[in-house]
Amino acid sequence: MDITTVFGTVIGGSNPSGDTTNILEIFLILLVLVVLGSFAYAGILAAPWVPMRSQDIKSFLKLARIQSGQTVYDLGSGDGRLIIAAAKTGAISTGFEISILPFIISLIRVIFLPANLKSRVRIKFKNFFKADLSDADLVYVFLSQEKHNQLREKFEKELSSGAKVITYIWPIEGWMPSDSVAGPSQTKLYLYQR
Numbered sequence: 001m002d003i004t005t006v007f008g009t010v011i012g013g014s015n016p017s018g019d020t021t022n023i024l025e026i027f028l029i030l031l032v033l034v035v036l037g038s039f040a041y042a043g044i045l046a047a048p049w050v051p052m053r054s055q056d057i058k059s060f061l062k063l064a065r066i067q068s069g070q071t072v073y074d075l076g077s078g079d080g081r082l083i084i085a086a087a088k089t090g091a092i093s094t095g096f097e098i099s100i101l102p103f104i105i106s107l108i109r110v111i112f113l114p115a116n117l118k119s120r121v122r123i124k125f126k127n128f129f130k131a132d133l134s135d136a137d138l139v140y141v142f143l144s145q146e147k148h149n150q151l152r153e154k155f156e157k158e159l160s161s162g163a164k165v166i167t168y169i170w171p172i173e174g175w176m177p178s179d180s181v182a183g184p185s186q187t188k189l190y191l192y193q194r
């Protein structure tokens with residue numbers, strides 16, 4: 001029995017080759033295309049979805065030294081692991097994401113958080129190049145060397161004095177890190193202070 005027959009039997013009942021089957025097939029194909037398209041679009045704009053290794057999150061938090069109530073942004077927040085980890089330390093954290101699959105995964109993760117934590121996590125389906133970062137205490141990025149360098153100008157324009165930037169794997173060329181650590185996976189995290 002092929003996939004058309006299976007869907008036809010489930011949806012179309014005794015008429016496996018009916019109109020309903022075709023509509024469902026077209027809908028599924030379109031859905032896959034939209035999800036893949038958004039994945040590719042994010043890759044072209046900045047970087048595809050590759051999550052930070054979970055064993056490096058502790059090193060990030062050590063470097064970040066987040067204080068309760070601070071505003072944290074993850075530019076390209078993937079499955080939300082960093083903004084959730086930051087919120088657990090008391091931050092008000094916001095992630096910007098434009099790839100549909102990681103965006104939905106992060107929304108699901110947030111839904112299952114306890115209410116007090118959930119209220120401190122925001123995920124926006126938005127291009128982070130268009131986000132206003134002026135109230136940030138900490139911005140985290142894990143993109144590519146080119147995009148980290150490209151964001152330098154935005155950071156210089158928008159971040160207030162004292163705000164921190166943490167980058168994963170790639171530094172921001174032209175800026176001097178005030179600290180850096182190699183996580184357990186040997187990948188580096190760089191801390192910058194405005």
Ligand SMILES: C[S@@+](CC[C@H](N)C(=O)[O-])C[C@H]1O[C@@H](n2cnc3c(N)ncnc32)[C@H](O)[C@@H]1O
Nearest residue numbers: 042046049050051052076078097098099127128
């Ligand atoms: C390398 S992943 C990092 C994910 C997450 N920050 C982490 O460390 O686990 C980069 C993420 O940025 C997203 N992204 C790329 N360009 C973007 C843009 N212009 N606006 C919002 N998200 C973007 C991608 O979809 C991807 O999920």
